[in-house]
Amino acid sequence: MGGGRGGASMSFEVDVTARRGDAVVGATFQAGEGSTVLFGPSGAGKTSLLMMIAGLLRPDTGRVRVSGQVLFDAARRINVRPEDRRAGVVFQEPRLFPHLSVRRNLLYGAASAEGLEEIATRLDIAHLLDRWPRTLSGGEARRVAIGRALLRDPDFLLLDEPLASLDRARREEAMLMIERVRDETRLPMLIVTHDPEEAERLGRQIIRM
């Protein structure tokens, strides 16, 4: 393998395993530019894999590189701390802080307030900035979580089932929004889903687990 940088056009280069209870989960794949969908049945280890890439779960073996940069390498004892990986992570549950307004949730961990208006407009949440998380719909809360991830000025995005538990109309809306984020930011994106239609539409490349 050699040096620290991979092919310039590789976004994710992943080869990891981790023990989870009685199971061993992991995956080996390389993804090119654009968005990549991780597709697989419940329990396949998709969430665990995202956590390993984000640095929130330590793999037992293997390597993780994103855009050519080594984030984890068991053999070389490299394990970049999660806060230094510059990942924008959106979990299945939006995990907003209940005691902070939407605006302060968005700015949590942000480098600066610059970009707030633009991102809020792009995600159609500008009218929600002074609301409390408990007053948001599922789709709105998810858009806020995505906005928060973007405001951290991430190098890449990890989205865990961003459309789960939305009704049909909201799903279409959220799908369009993700496509827009994908096309406008051009950040490497890894999107977990177990919905074939969603996988087909959002992923330039589909990794089956």
Ligand SMILES: Nc1ncnc2c1ncn2[C@@H]1O[C@H](COP(=O)(O)OP(=O)(O)OP(=O)(O)O)[C@@H](O)[C@H]1O
């Ligand atoms: N904290 C844990 N302790 C023990 N086992 C775990 C833990 N978390 C996950 N597992 C197990 O690891 C495996 C992978 O779980 P994971 O959540 O990564 O799968 P998934 O593909 O994201 O599933 P889903 O689509 O249902 O969210 C499952 O067998 C699960 O039971």
